[in-house]
Amino acid sequence: MSNSRTDTIIIGAGIAGLTAAKVLKSAGRKITILEAADAPGGRVRTDNFKGFLLDRGFQVLLTGYPEAKNFLDYKALNLRSFSPGSIILNSSGIDEIGDPLREFGSLFRTLKSPAGSFKDKLRLLILRLKLSSNSIEEIFSKPEITSLEYLRTAGFSERIISNFFSPFLSGIYLEQKLSTSSRMFEFVFKMFSEADTAIPERGMGMISAQLASGLTKEELILNEKVSNISGSKVETASGKIYEAANILIATSADCMPLPFQARTIEKKSVTCMYFSADSSPYSKPLIALNANPDRLVNNLSVISNVSSAYAPVGKSLISVSLTDNQSFTKSDLLEFKIKEELKFWYPDCLSWEHLYTYHIPYALPDNRNVKNDIEYSSLRINDSIFACGDHLLNGSINAAMKSGRLAAESIISK
Numbered sequence: 001m002s003n004s005r006t007d008t009i010i011i012g013a014g015i016a017g018l019t020a021a022k023v024l025k026s027a028g029r030k031i032t033i034l035e036a037a038d039a040p041g042g043r044v045r046t047d048n049f050k051g052f053l054l055d056r057g058f059q060v061l062l063t064g065y066p067e068a069k070n071f072l073d074y075k076a077l078n079l080r081s082f083s084p085g086s087i088i089l090n091s092s093g094i095d096e097i098g099d100p101l102r103e104f105g106s107l108f109r110t111l112k113s114p115a116g117s118f119k120d121k122l123r124l125l126i127l128r129l130k131l132s133s134n135s136i137e138e139i140f141s142k143p144e145i146t147s148l149e150y151l152r153t154a155g156f157s158e159r160i161i162s163n164f165f166s167p168f169l170s171g172i173y174l175e176q177k178l179s180t181s182s183r184m185f186e187f188v189f190k191m192f193s194e195a196d197t198a199i200p201e202r203g204m205g206m207i208s209a210q211l212a213s214g215l216t217k218e219e220l221i222l223n224e225k226v227s228n229i230s231g232s233k234v235e236t237a238s239g240k241i242y243e244a245a246n247i248l249i250a251t252s253a254d255c256m257p258l259p260f261q262a263r264t265i266e267k268k269s270v271t272c273m274y275f276s277a278d279s280s281p282y283s284k285p286l287i288a289l290n291a292n293p294d295r296l297v298n299n300l301s302v303i304s305n306v307s308s309a310y311a312p313v314g315k316s317l318i319s320v321s322l323t324d325n326q327s328f329t330k331s332d333l334l335e336f337k338i339k340e341e342l343k344f345w346y347p348d349c350l351s352w353e354h355l356y357t358y359h360i361p362y363a364l365p366d367n368r369n370v371k372n373d374i375e376y377s378s379l380r381i382n383d384s385i386f387a388c389g390d391h392l393l394n395g396s397i398n399a400a401m402k403s404g405r406l407a408a409e410s411i412i413s414k
Helices: 015-026 066-071 104-112 118-132 136-140 147-153 158-173 182-194 205-212 331-342 347-351 397-412
Strands: 003-011 031-034 046-049 052-055 079-081 086-090 093-097 197-200 226-230 233-236 241-249 267-277 287-290 299-302 316-323 353-365 385-387
Touching: 003 015, 015 031, 015 066, 015 205, 015 397, 031 241, 046 205, 046 353, 052 267, 052 316, 052 353, 066 397, 086 158, 118 182, 136 182, 147 158, 147 182, 158 182, 158 287, 158 299, 158 316, 197 205, 241 397, 267 331, 267 347, 316 331, 331 347, 385 397
Parallel strands: 003 031, 003 241, 086 287, 241 385
Antiparallel strands: 046 052, 079 197, 086 093, 226 233, 233 241, 267 316, 267 353, 287 299, 299 316
């Protein structure tokens, strides 16, 4: 047993915990972060596997996120952007839809695309213009309905909902019924429309690494899983005890230590399978959306088309994402099913080499009811114990950062 005293113990070095640490350190507070894993980042980490950079699940950074703009140095991350638009995979073949307001050259193919009617595309333009005039605060103050209800009420046809919105939003929401809050739809659509969709040149984990930069070994303690909190003391699985005036729980909702573990957790899971190929199935930095209603694969992306650093020279890195619970427990069976589905559009997929599969049971909190702000008092469990995390607001990097900032400010304001 050992004893260490500090001002604030932060449990969890994910995006929320690292952001809180940054704010507390800037205020001159002494901190100790206890992280169960062997590196910081939580759900936002990148692994180097055989020379490939594998994000733990397909993820992107929406550069319009207000909190990200405040806390991250985009230039240092060497951001690489996706092109506006998407590739649409359907029973007829391969289609493409763009964003003519940001890439005028895509106007003709977008108007020509059978993904939706001309009226659908006009409604998309009107929606973009409407949301550009709405602040984020206004969006999150609106009544909530499901995203599917929202799209139907806005007049979009079932054709564009099934061909575009469903696979596009399913990749973000990690659920195919589009039961996620309409507030989340407007927020995400606004962020996608107004700024870039990007990844750091060397992986999403560089976001976590940048937030963690400047932390000493004494401030960031890895491989130290917290098992219990009692008063001002934190006990770890290794038997160590840490003590602090304040304790901030910055874990995901399903990993909170005793006695604060929730009995039931509403969450979204995802499976992400990575493949290597000698040649790219397509050349553009676009996400390909599977519009088939009985799909197994929701979307795929040739990550190396966006950032060549993700793959060794002469190789392409392909990310394939599957949302909702999958019944396949063996990776070889899942690989077979994926390739059987994709070979209609990309016959060469049969020669792709499977690299790694990530099954992520808790990828996002449930987003049926979301908000963008929270009172300091709601981040306070008792006089000395606080909580933060995107599950308290909405499932996004922006919300994780915001909750961490607000929790730190709450501690400072005591």
